[in-house]
Amino acid sequence: MTENRIVLLLLALAAVLPAFVGDQYVMHLLIMTFFYAMLSTSLNLIVGYVGELSLGHAAFLGLGAYTSAVLSTEAGLPFWLCLPAAGIVAGTAALAVGAITLRLEGHFFVLISLAFAEVLRYVVMNSVELLRGPLGYPNIPAPSLSFGGTVLADFASKAHFYYLGLALLAATLYAAWRFARSSFGLGALAVRENRRLARAVGIDPFRHALVAFVAGGVLAGIAGSFYAHYLTFVGPEVLGFSFTLSALMMVVIGGRGTLLGPLLGAAVVGITLELLRSVNEARLSIFGILLVLAVMFLPDGLVSLRWRRRPEPAEESPTEALDSPLRS
Amino acid sequence: MAMLEIDGVSKRYGGLQAVKDVTLRVGKGEIVSLIGPNGAGKTTLFNLITGFARPDSGRVRLEGEDVTGLSPEAVARHGMVRSFQITNVFANMPVIENLRLASYLRMRSPLLSDVFGLRSARDRAARTMKEANGILDLVGLARFRDTPAKRLAYGQLRLLEIAIALCVRPRLLLLDEPAAGLNSREGEKLTELLRRLRDGRGLTVLLVEHDMDLVMSVSDRVVVLNFGEKIAEGTPAEVKENPQVIEAYLGTPFEEEAA
Ligand SMILES: Nc1ncnc2c1ncn2[C@@H]1O[C@H](COP(=O)(O)OP(=O)(O)O)[C@@H](O)[C@H]1O
Ligand SMILES: [Mg+2]
Numbered sequence: 001m002t003e004n005r006i007v008l009l010l011l012a013l014a015a016v017l018p019a020f021v022g023d024q025y026v027m028h029l030l031i032m033t034f035f036y037a038m039l040s041t042s043l044n045l046i047v048g049y050v051g052e053l054s055l056g057h058a059a060f061l062g063l064g065a066y067t068s069a070v071l072s073t074e075a076g077l078p079f080w081l082c083l084p085a086a087g088i089v090a091g092t093a094a095l096a097v098g099a100i101t102l103r104l105e106g107h108f109f110v111l112i113s114l115a116f117a118e119v120l121r122y123v124v125m126n127s128v129e130l131l132r133g134p135l136g137y138p139n140i141p142a143p144s145l146s147f148g149g150t151v152l153a154d155f156a157s158k159a160h161f162y163y164l165g166l167a168l169l170a171a172t173l174y175a176a177w178r179f180a181r182s183s184f185g186l187g188a189l190a191v192r193e194n195r196r197l198a199r200a201v202g203i204d205p206f207r208h209a210l211v212a213f214v215a216g217g218v219l220a221g222i223a224g225s226f227y228a229h230y231l232t233f234v235g236p237e238v239l240g241f242s243f244t245l246s247a248l249m250m251v252v253i254g255g256r257g258t259l260l261g262p263l264l265g266a267a268v269v270g271i272t273l274e275l276l277r278s279v280n281e282a283r284l285s286i287f288g289i290l291l292v293l294a295v296m297f298l299p300d301g302l303v304s305l306r307w308r309r310r311p312e313p314a315e316e317s318p319t320e321a322l323d324s325p326l327r328s
Numbered sequence: 329m330a331m332l333e334i335d336g337v338s339k340r341y342g343g344l345q346a347v348k349d350v351t352l353r354v355g356k357g358e359i360v361s362l363i364g365p366n367g368a369g370k371t372t373l374f375n376l377i378t379g380f381a382r383p384d385s386g387r388v389r390l391e392g393e394d395v396t397g398l399s400p401e402a403v404a405r406h407g408m409v410r411s412f413q414i415t416n417v418f419a420n421m422p423v424i425e426n427l428r429l430a431s432y433l434r435m436r437s438p439l440l441s442d443v444f445g446l447r448s449a450r451d452r453a454a455r456t457m458k459e460a461n462g463i464l465d466l467v468g469l470a471r472f473r474d475t476p477a478k479r480l481a482y483g484q485l486r487l488l489e490i491a492i493a494l495c496v497r498p499r500l501l502l503l504d505e506p507a508a509g510l511n512s513r514e515g516e517k518l519t520e521l522l523r524r525l526r527d528g529r530g531l532t533v534l535l536v537e538h539d540m541d542l543v544m545s546v547s548d549r550v551v552v553l554n555f556g557e558k559i560a561e562g563t564p565a566e567v568k569e570n571p572q573v574i575e576a577y578l579g580t581p582f583e584e585e586a587a
Pocket of ligand 1: 341344346364365366367368369370371372373
């Protein structure tokens with residue numbers, strides 16, 4: 001079974017699941033899994049496909065969530081307008097940040113992406129007049145779907161959010177799939193595999209990283225909008241590092257640069273995170289350790305257990321040392 | 329008009345003058361070899377021409393167009409494509425996938441038509457893959473189409489590197505020691521391939537090579553570098569009789585070395 005088919009099968013299973021699940025808490029876990037799967041798929045575009053480590057992804061999630069919160073509570077705009085606006089605001093920010101920082105080599109990009117999110121969180125925390133500071137935005141209205149005066153879905157029940165989340169996740173996966181298959185995905189893959197050779201055959205690493213970064217920003221902003229309307233509250237913590245770290249763990253544990261990986265990662269990590277709520281302080285430490293173990297023992301993630309994109313390295317490979325910069 | 333004109337190009341690394349005021353021309357359809365002892369600045373000169381390093385001074389022109397200081401990717405788009413002295417392929421990918429990635433410039437289409445999978449983009453991809461298969465035949469790697477590059481033997485890897493460069497459809501091909509590590513039979517196959525590229529495809533080649541049999545049999549002209557400076561230039565016959573070259577590089581008259 002190909003990776004795409006498995007993803008489709010999982011989505012189809014998810015579509016019929018509410019018929020068998022009545023438990024509201026389980027529904028909530030699944031909805032949050034959809035959210036995390038969107039977030040990690042968006043991060044995977046830059047971390048997995050281009051190979052640039054972005055530690056500021058929560059910034060785009062937060063920008064999307066705040067855009068939705070402000071537009072719906074202050075301006076009274078409906079969810080269906082807030083959602084694209086969240087994507088546009090987050091994508092524009094990604095364009096600005098990426099255009100400046102993606103030109104920087106390696107570590108600088110990592111540090112500045114992190115600094116960007118942290119500065120943004122600090123600014124929001126301290127904008128008490130403008131953005132309600134640490135109070136955040138409560139009572140974000142639920143979406144409502146109506147047609148010709150008849151309300152089709154009022155989102156009073158979890159099932160409505162469940163299908164909204166599933167639809168947004170499917171759209172996110174479709175976008176990521178098209179990206180990976182496009183010539184942009186091809187160029188990004190070349191850059192990740194061998195940056196120097198990619199440049200020698202005419203591929204511009206900066207342009208590819210920027211496109212992936214902006215696409216990832218848009219998708220994270222949309223995930224943020226969904227998050228805001230589902231949980232009905234947005235505060236400065238959506239800009240916090242723990243969201244970036246969670247998404248990063250999902251991408252790495254699931255499998256970088258694959259469609260299925262972030263999905264599996266979101267399911268495994270997201271649900272475990274949720275179940276570990278009782279040991280709140282220890283949660284991230286536990287996951288830090290899991291992340292290290294995953295990188296050491298399963299560097300290509302859960303998907304590599306069955307669907308290896310890359311062949312296993314040959315033991316006596318003649319070119320093993322050839323990528324090493326030490327050889328000259 | 330010459331294919332490549334290098335005018336007074338220099339590069340200094342700290343206290344070391346790696347390339348010093350080098351001027352040379354490569355005519356269209358020529359195979360020109362660049363020889364010289366290790367550390368003479370041959371690879372550095374390649375880096376300066378192809379945008380991997382910036383010259384301190386001097387100009388580089390490709391068919392009259394100034395390409396000095398452009399980025400490596402921009403230089404490749406102008407049709408000047410290099411290989412690397414240290415083997416450099418997409419090691420994790422199968423051979424054919426290496427060529428698909430290398431054909432990127434021709435696969436690429438406007439972002440949206442591509443993302444939405446329009447017919448024009450698909451046709452282009454199909455044509456490009458056909459050409460990639462042709463290139464595999466040409467370099468004799470068709471059998472290894474689906475072999476991961478990291479499993480190839482050394483000689484096959486060097487051919488793959490040339491195939492990768494050819495996928496960019498270069499006007500000018502720069503090869504940095506393509507025969508290093510090849511056995512004599514593989515060396516002969518490479519000589520044959522270079523001739524076919526020049527005569528069949530009208531390709532211009534600038535070659536850095538230590539294998540004197542290959543250099544002498546395939547080159548139209550030979551340029552000699554020593555300590556970053558050009559010390560001689562001429563036909564293979566002229567260069568191997570040049571006393572300065574013999575002293576700096578060949579060590580003994582060429583015939584004896586080859587024997
Ligand atoms: N990036 C660099 N930084 C410092 N020194 C360099 C660099 N690149 C090359 N050199 C030096 O320049 C000289 C020429 O090297 P190179 O061009 O690799 O010679 P060749 O290819 O002819 O063997 C060597 O002494 C080398 O150490
Ligand atoms: Mg060299």
